[in-house]
Amino acid sequence: MSDNTNNHDDHGHHHKETFVTKYIFSQDHKMISKQYLITGLFMGFIGIAMSLLFRLQLAWPDHQFTVYEIFLGKWAENGVMDPNVYLALVTIHGTIMVFFVLTAGLSGTFSNLLIPLQIGARDMASGFLNMVSYWLFFLSSVIMILSLFVEAGPASAGWTIYPPLSALPQAMPGSGAGMTLWLVSMAIFIASSLLGSLNYIVTVINLRTKGMSMTRLPLTIWAFFVTAIIGVVSFPVLLSAALMLIMDRSFGTSFFLSDIYIAGEVLHNQGGSPVLFEHLFWFLGHPEVYIVILPAMGLVSEIMATNSRKPIFGYRAMIASILAIAFLSTIVWGHHMFITGMNPFLGSVFTFTTLLIAIPSAVKAFNWITTLWRGNLKMNTGMLFSIGFVSTFISGGLTGLILGDSALDINVHDTMFVVAHFHLVMGISALYGLFAGVYHWFPKMFEGKMLNKKLGYIHFWMTAIGAYGVFFPMHFTGMAGLPRRYYTNTNFPYFDDLTDINVVITLFAFFAAAGQLVFLYNFINSMFFGKVGSKNPWNATTLEWTAEVKHIHGNWDGPIPEVHRWSYDYSKMNKDDSDYVIAGQDYVPQHIPLQDNEEELSH
Amino acid sequence: MTAFLIVLVIILFGVAVWQLNKIFQLSQPAQTEDSEVASEKDNNTQGYLMLGFVFFIYGLLALCFWLWGDVLLPVSASEHGIETDQLFLITMILIFVTGILTQWLLHYFAFVYRGTEEKKALFYAENHKLEFIWTIIPVFVLAGLIIYGLFTWSDIMSIDEDDNPLVVELYAYQFDWRARYAGEDNALGEANVRLIEGVNQLGVDISDPNALDDIVVNELHLPLGRKVLFKMRSQDVLHSAYMPHFRAQMNCVPGMVTQFAFTTNITTEDMRLEEDVIHKVENINAIRTEKNLDLIAKGEEELEMYEFDFLLLCNKICGSNHFNMQMKIVVETEDEYNAWLAQQAPLAETLKK
Numbered sequence: 001m002s003d004n005t006n007n008h009d010d011h012g013h014h015h016k017e018t019f020v021t022k023y024i025f026s027q028d029h030k031m032i033s034k035q036y037l038i039t040g041l042f043m044g045f046i047g048i049a050m051s052l053l054f055r056l057q058l059a060w061p062d063h064q065f066t067v068y069e070i071f072l073g074k075w076a077e078n079g080v081m082d083p084n085v086y087l088a089l090v091t092i093h094g095t096i097m098v099f100f101v102l103t104a105g106l107s108g109t110f111s112n113l114l115i116p117l118q119i120g121a122r123d124m125a126s127g128f129l130n131m132v133s134y135w136l137f138f139l140s141s142v143i144m145i146l147s148l149f150v151e152a153g154p155a156s157a158g159w160t161i162y163p164p165l166s167a168l169p170q171a172m173p174g175s176g177a178g179m180t181l182w183l184v185s186m187a188i189f190i191a192s193s194l195l196g197s198l199n200y201i202v203t204v205i206n207l208r209t210k211g212m213s214m215t216r217l218p219l220t221i222w223a224f225f226v227t228a229i230i231g232v233v234s235f236p237v238l239l240s241a242a243l244m245l246i247m248d249r250s251f252g253t254s255f256f257l258s259d260i261y262i263a264g265e266v267l268h269n270q271g272g273s274p275v276l277f278e279h280l281f282w283f284l285g286h287p288e289v290y291i292v293i294l295p296a297m298g299l300v301s302e303i304m305a306t307n308s309r310k311p312i313f314g315y316r317a318m319i320a321s322i323l324a325i326a327f328l329s330t331i332v333w334g335h336h337m338f339i340t341g342m343n344p345f346l347g348s349v350f351t352f353t354t355l356l357i358a359i360p361s362a363v364k365a366f367n368w369i370t371t372l373w374r375g376n377l378k379m380n381t382g383m384l385f386s387i388g389f390v391s392t393f394i395s396g397g398l399t400g401l402i403l404g405d406s407a408l409d410i411n412v413h414d415t416m417f418v419v420a421h422f423h424l425v426m427g428i429s430a431l432y433g434l435f436a437g438v439y440h441w442f443p444k445m446f447e448g449k450m451l452n453k454k455l456g457y458i459h460f461w462m463t464a465i466g467a468y469g470v471f472f473p474m475h476f477t478g479m480a481g482l483p484r485r486y487y488t489n490t491n492f493p494y495f496d497d498l499t500d501i502n503v504v505i506t507l508f509a510f511f512a513a514a515g516q517l518v519f520l521y522n523f524i525n526s527m528f529f530g531k532v533g534s535k536n537p538w539n540a541t542t543l544e545w546t547a548e549v550k551h552i553h554g555n556w557d558g559p560i561p562e563v564h565r566w567s568y569d570y571s572k573m574n575k576d577d578s579d580y581v582i583a584g585q586d587y588v589p590q591h592i593p594l595q596d597n598e599e600e601l602s603h
Numbered sequence: 604m605t606a607f608l609i610v611l612v613i614i615l616f617g618v619a620v621w622q623l624n625k626i627f628q629l630s631q632p633a634q635t636e637d638s639e640v641a642s643e644k645d646n647n648t649q650g651y652l653m654l655g656f657v658f659f660i661y662g663l664l665a666l667c668f669w670l671w672g673d674v675l676l677p678v679s680a681s682e683h684g685i686e687t688d689q690l691f692l693i694t695m696i697l698i699f700v701t702g703i704l705t706q707w708l709l710h711y712f713a714f715v716y717r718g719t720e721e722k723k724a725l726f727y728a729e730n731h732k733l734e735f736i737w738t739i740i741p742v743f744v745l746a747g748l749i750i751y752g753l754f755t756w757s758d759i760m761s762i763d764e765d766d767n768p769l770v771v772e773l774y775a776y777q778f779d780w781r782a783r784y785a786g787e788d789n790a791l792g793e794a795n796v797r798l799i800e801g802v803n804q805l806g807v808d809i810s811d812p813n814a815l816d817d818i819v820v821n822e823l824h825l826p827l828g829r830k831v832l833f834k835m836r837s838q839d840v841l842h843s844a845y846m847p848h849f850r851a852q853m854n855c856v857p858g859m860v861t862q863f864a865f866t867t868n869i870t871t872e873d874m875r876l877e878e879d880v881i882h883k884v885e886n887i888n889a890i891r892t893e894k895n896l897d898l899i900a901k902g903e904e905e906l907e908m909y910e911f912d913f914l915l916l917c918n919k920i921c922g923s924n925h926f927n928m929q930m931k932i933v934v935e936t937e938d939e940y941n942a943w944l945a946q947q948a949p950l951a952e953t954l955k956k
Contacts, residue, residue: 070609082923083923083924083925083926084922084923087920087922087923087925157920158920162841162919162920164839164840164841164857165840165841165920165921165922168839168840171777171839171840171921171922172922172923257857257858258857258858258859259795259796259797259857259858260796260838260839260857260858261776261796261797261799261806261838261839262777262838262839262840266796266797266799270858271858272858273856273858273859274841274856274857274858275856275859308716308724309718309724310724310725310726310727311726311727311728313727313728313729313730314728314729314730314734315728315729316729317729317734339843339852339853339854339863340854340856340861341835341853341854341856341859341861344756344757344760344761347756347760348753348756348757351749351752351753351756352749352753355745355748355749355752356745358741358745359738359741359742359745362737362738362741363734363737363738363741365705366705366734366737367734368709369705369708369709369712370727370733372709372712372713372716373712373716373725373727374716374724374725374727375712375716375718375724375725376716376718376719376722376723376724377646377650377713377716377717377718378640378641378646378718379641379645379646379648379649379650379653379713379717379718380640380641383641384649384653387653387709387710387713390709391660391706391709391710394701394702394705394706394709395660395702395706398698398701398702399698401694401697401698401748402691402694402695402698405690405694405748405749405752405756406752406753406756407686407687407690407752407753407755407756407759408687408690408691408694408752410687410759410850410851410852411676411684411687411691411847411850411851411852413843413852413918414843414845414852414918414919415918450639450640451639452639453639453640453641453645457645457649461652464656465659468659468660468663469663472663472664472667473667473671475667476667476671476674476675477674479675479676480674480675480676481676481845481847481848481916483845483916483917483918485920485925485926486925486926487923487925487926488926489926491926491927492914492927492929493887493891493906493909494887494909494914496887496890496891496909497673497674497883497886497887497890498674499890500670500671501671501674521617521620521621525621525624529625530639531638531639533637533639533640534637537637537639537640538640568728570724570726571723571724571725571726572726573726586723586724601728
């Protein structure tokens with residue numbers, strides 16, 4: 001416990017900020033959080049636009065679309081998409097959405113915004129490293145975007161970039177300069193992520209305000225904290241894989257290559273193994289999906305409790321399940337590799353650990369549902385997205401029982417069933433978490449301005465209907481045996497009867513994407529002209545709502561508030577059950593001391 | 604130029620919407636500062652919508668089954684596939700029961716506890732008994748699933764060579780397949796891509812005596828009811844040998860030999876007479892006939908009518924023609940198989956030519 005920040009209470013109001021130090025190379029966590037969000041959203045719109053292009057191709061493979069020519073130029077002459085470009089689109093879509101939107105855009109934005117504000121700190125432990133972290137992320141985004149413009153096309157070996165396909169330019173055009181840029185971009189991204197994560201960990205451990213014990217932290221902070229730890233443990237492994245792949249590609253080493261005959265000649269490489277790469281990749285890749293989903297879980301828990309006007313049900317069980325999920329997430333990577341030629345005994349072990357994850361996940365889902373029970377639900381947009389999150393997390397998570405079971409995985413591995421599963425459980429769910437967070441904390445980011453609720457409702461319902469409309473039918477194409485990453489499924493007759501499904505999926509995809517335009521408009525409009533609400537618009541208990549509405553360096557004008565209770569005292573009654581603890585107010589903020597007529601609970 | 608104009612139109616459209624919205628907002632009476640927080644009316648509307656949404660989910664699911672229940676894979680054509688299909692069904696039933704129930708609770712609670720001014724939420728922070736119950740139930744259910752799954756998995760993956768399975772090599776390269784039969788000795792000759800030369804496309808070591816009677820073909824024939832042990836190799840990048848009708852899949856990895864074994868339990872001929880398959884083929888041919896009308900009108904070549912065949916597909920991204928890397932599989936009686944094999948030339952003969 002440390003309150004060492006208290007001794008520079010008056011810090012930060014004197015020195016003059018220039019445009020550059022305030023908006024560009026800012027070291028203030030609130031500005032950095034906005035920078036992360038806007039960069040993440042920008043990347044997200046590129047990622048979604050790409051998915052629309054390849055959905056068009058899948059629905060109407062024989063049709064010539066001028067829109068291909070507009071966006072893809074020479075790779076889509078006469079409106080016919082080149083198969084290599086199709087692969088490039090799915091690859092970059094995956095990379096952007098997983099890393100740039102859901103890792104940096106989600107965790108980066110909200111860890112930065114909420115960690116200092118909710119634990120009662122003036123800023124991150126190191127504002128400078130925080131700034132460096134953002135600018136490395138920005139640089140990696142720029143490089144990733146630049147890779148779209150290289151002569152032979154961007155990386156196209158799938159977001160998992162398995163060698164030898166990704167290592168040999170002879171194997172596909174995208175494995176040339178495009179792949180090099182992809183690897184460089186990701187290496188920088190990893191550096192950014194590590195700097196950010198270390199900062200989050202140190203801040204949470206050292207800079208909590210007086211009274212803020214670990215068991216009084218809001219679940220958001222627990223989720224960000226544990227996410228950062230997983231990131232520090234697993235991202236370096238991807239860095240090593242990327243470095244070895246760079247060496248295989250450029251310096252003739254054979255970490256992942258052996259016995260290859262391609263384009264009419266035998267390569268010298270011998271002794272390497274692509275399976276090694278798969279192990280290294282998934283040692284990050286699996287924890288990565290939890291890096292994506294845990295912050296969303298934290299945001300949802302917080303927003304759900306606030307809007308239900310109830311404490312989150314089973315606070316300790318929620319923390320325990322976050323820890324259990326984090327631990328298990330590092331020992332399940334092999335379930336991506338049941339049929340890669342890995343020893344079948346390992347397959348058994350990974351089936352066991354994988355299905356275990358269902359237990360903490362089930363506990364979380366039940367606890368969220370119970371949090372709603374007998375609540376007084378305020379249907380704000382953030383709340384709708386939180387409920388939507390639980391819904392997609394359940395429907396996507398349940399099909400994990402099939403994929404995690406090695407015997408069943410044999411027949412659905414790498415089919416569209418997998419695509420449907422992970423989009424629901426970590427793609428859509430995490431996006432819902434992101435949106436819930438944006439709607440809920442927008443006033444904190446933009447000095448009290450609020451997003452328009454009507455547009456928010458339209459956005460939510462279009463997204464919710466679109467998401468299920470896209471991904472329920474997609475399970476059926478998978479169960480029909482359709483492999484993923486097929487440029488068209490009508491080249492031979494067997495999958496001809498899936499065309500209808502593909503058309504339906506694409507129509508829903510466009511519907512959902514149109515919903516995102518509503519959000520974009522709402523976001524930009526509210527950023528400048530949004531209505532300013534009260535200081536604590538959702539009547540929440542956490543510390544960020546006690547901070548100044550106007551952004552100042554140091555967050556609180558006076559001393560940092562001291563914490564006397566956990567963050568979930570919603571609708572708590574006084575001893576004689578006659579009224580709420582504070583008469584007429586159904587919540588008690590964390591900085592309010594224990595009242596006379598109040599029963600002390602374990603927090 | 605078109606591109607520029609389109610972008611311009613989009614921008615102008617955006618500006619127009621923006622301006623319209625501004626006018627709309629200005630014409631509204633001044634609102635309270637909490638106008639963007641959900642009002643009681645909002646809670647009510649959104650609560651009802653939530654209730655509607657759970658029925659949308661159920662309806663969508665039912666509709667999917669009704670419309671597309673017939674595109675799913677037909678009955679398993681391998682013995683172990685019947686086991687895995689059984690496990691798949693059990694898991695699916697579990698998923699549906701849990702899914703339907705939890706979605707109902709979630710959305711129904713969202714509806715029934717929608718907020719009002721008078722309502723008071725219940726301060727209900729924990730209940731260890733309840734939490735214990737919903738931890739222990741998944742533990743037991745999952746323990747059952749894990750044990751069932753593990754037994755099935757080890758049955759499939761443990762290959763007993765004493766059964767004298769038929770050994771066949773599946774050889775993958777961008778973008779096609781070859782199959783190599785071990786011949787009379789049922790032992791494959793050694794091979795390495797470094798030995799690829801001329802007609803020896805698979806790099807078989809011809810100094811290995813086991814290699815001489817090997818037979819390389821581009822159509823996979825399997826005898827009914829005999830265990831087949833596939834040895835997979837790849838020439839260039841990762842591929843995956845996916846035989847959906849046999850519930851079988853294994854990656855082909857350059858630099859190593861992977862394996863998978865199964866026993867067929869129905870011939871191609873009999874499979875074509877299965878009700879599911881007849882129905883599926885009719886559907887596909889109806890679609891193709893319709894397409895042909897278009898093609899005839901355009902004066903292009905017509906599509907052939909489809910007849911069911913088992914397929915070997917590539918199921919690991921492998922390059923531009925990944926979507927068309929496939930091979931036909933024929934399952935036939937032992938006699939038919941032997942007759943077919945006798946017609947194929949062994950490697951010793953092919954290489955002499």
